[in-house]
Amino acid sequence: MRLPSLLRRQGPGATVYTVLLGLFVLFPMVTLVVRAAVGGGFARLTTYPDIGKVVFNTVLLAVGSLVVAMVLGTLLAVSVTASPPHWQRLLGFIPTLPLIVPGVADTLGWIFLFSPRVGYVNSWLRSLPMFDHLKDGPVDIFTLPWIVALTGFSFTGFVYLYVSSSLREVGTELASAARVFGAGPIRTFLTVTLPLIWPSMVYAGGVVLLMGLGQFTNPLLLGSSNGIDVLTTVLFKLKSTYPVDYAFGAALSAPLVIAGFLVVWGQRLSIGAQGKYQVVTSKANHRTQGGSRMAAIPVLVFGALVVLPLIALVLVALSPYWSGQIDWGALSLDQVKSVFGDPRVAAALGVTVRAILITVAIVVPIGFVSAMIQRGFIRAGRGPRTMVDLLTTLPTAIMGFAMLFTYGNPPFAMYGTVGLFVITYVALMIPHAMRPQLTSMLSIGSEFNEAAAIAGASRARRLFTIELPLLRGGISVAITMVVILLFHEFSASLMVATAGTQTIGSLLYDYFSSGVYPQVAVIALLMVVVTLAGVALSGAIGTNRKGSKR
């Protein structure tokens, strides 16, 4: 056997990493499948009443939200590109807002706006002559079309990000060339731009389809009252009954796990030969002159639709109760004070903060090693990479369920402990902790490390004098990402929470179920504030990295 070079030595890091990843990812998934097969879970699938309807709802939600998100996301990306150049920076930020606003807060905001009886907008609409004969409505947000529309709306940001970055990469030169050779704007878009951004659309579509299949928050909050179930909400109901039928739950999860594999496989197939899409761009990528102000309209409307639910949240949080009418005189901070004085909230905050801190301490180093492996700085087999790929395809709710029965039960018996949250969070956050660090590594290249090795620095010395200082921006962003994502984590937290050990996300659902809406609004707003602060912080880190240019 040859000795591998120092830069690629399979060291203890890679081994520890592989074992940890196995514990966090492979072990729960294997237990899940085994449980479904051995415990007769698959057989019970056929006898579950309405299983056909549940599957139909799940697929409809996924496909419907995919269509909504693809159309909206592409429209917004094209709109931003077509708007006046000096507006593009600001306009480009608006479509990403749904990614920043915690999903659960957004959905609650929509409920406060469009709940049939006491939604602010519904109440207002009924004051118009056209609808004044109605007792409730005219909009009923607790129906499948609305669940699909809102879910699609919340995914728009993902599609936008992929498509717009692809549009930027393609640049305007190739489209200009098509125009010079006689193609009109639409022909240019269809024959040049669209084929070039196709791979990123396929990729975005795959991601959104998976998110739609595993979607939990919207069907839970919007569908429960009308008995609209998808696979994940059935799983949640299962988890809330005693004794938990793990075998059946595992069987319910299996289709989503398989769908994840299929989507990743499908993405690879349909993108096909990558070389076909490699764009050779010149250094000067001239922007289109002028641009149209009209193009900005869809973006501005979209922005308003993101902000509107947040205004509803603020109104409910400041009201003594939620009635559909705004009593401006009764608005006060009383609910906010009562929430912060609530011992359950204090306890949940305590659990959340502890779980987040421990998770960060574990997952950021795992993410670092992950990124080193992806970058090729640490040699490791295919196993770890496949596991990270798998992680990105698994729906959060399924992950929570798998963790609950793997680590909640003997021999681990972590049910009701902070540890169970930590182990779940670590698994969920590995990709998020890895990505910013990987991006950082890719942007700095391998020559710095090699130059240090030639200069006589050992592996450890290179880690501390070259790699960590160069990557500190990426590491800080990774920490911030993990903190904000976990602070408003909802789906998995709900799966592993117990009455005695709640996080802020699971407590929010408790309050929602018992109908104390102002408190719900305050907690949701708290999530929004912490998230925005985190995003601002990571933005500041991003712009403050001195001397990182080459």
Next chain:
Amino acid sequence: MSADTVTAEQLTISEVTKVYDHRSGTKALDDVSLTIRLGELVVLLGPSGCGKTTLLRILAGLEDATSGRLSLYGEPVVDTGRNLSVPPHKRGLGMVFQNYALWPHMKVVDNVAYPLRTSGLGRTEARERALEMLRSVRCDHLATRLPSQLSGGQQQRIALGRALVARPGIVLFDEPLSNVDAQLRKEVRTEIRRLHAEIDFTGIYVTHDLQEGLELADRIVVMSHGRIEQIGTPEEIFTSPISAYVAEFMGIENKTGVRRRGGVVATGFGEIEATGDLAGLPEGVDHDFYFRASQVRVAADGDSTAASSRSGGWTVADMVYAGGHSDIVLTRGEARLLCEGTFEPSARLEVGAEVDIEIDTAAALLYPSGGDER
């Protein structure tokens, strides 16, 4: 420094092979052996994909050899048969990278002091020696700047200083001038020659630029498809390329297929007299004949010599001013030749003029046809 005054072997490469893709079995390096002596500046020259950078990275320890042996300063550092591979930080080398690779988070002086610090030198002393090195590359005024605040040329000098500061016996250069403009290239080339003379290191320099190789090298190693094609002084390589491949890489402008029948040689542009080296061609065997533009001249009547062959019926297709001379493009049917002429008014030709030419055959470059099909 001439090659015969130095004998101590600084670096020995023995039968090094590198295979990246074991399934296809394509060899990036194929059984390469080379010895480099103390104080030499050796240029590895070849087009991209010829294996020169792979060889350099194996010398540095940044890449593993699939098989073979390598010793530095007389000590083995790679021996695949014995599972020996000394890591890069223990090889005691200096290296200048293609993209400089200056650490962006360290000031210039800290970048240069780094190799000294890793060798155990104290902070103050390392700093002093780094400043001294910076003076030597005329960048001491930049000591407290960050790399991002420097121009490309300044970064290049700092990278050079960092590679040399610890006085390594061997310094590797990985196409260090490929990212700088022509003016700066010339400047840095001169700088490298000056430092090589002053500091006296053994240098291995990778480039695909012929001019750079000719100007810098004590010896040039021309590589092709993972193998060494020719080793020699710049003059040897330039004047006597060993194969058609090297001849083409040397930029020899004219090529034609030839076959001798008695005193006449059939060429791609008709028959010419078998003079000079053409007369020594084996009868009836196809060869390729390479000749430079400077070996062709427009002939006046009675101009022939014993070592030149005349060919008539050429048309002047174009004349291009090329500095000290002019390049004349000549055509005859399908055939095309480049000929060096002058812009002197007396010798001035008109485009479209019919001319005869004389081809110098005294030192003809002749290679058997099809022997170098790659």
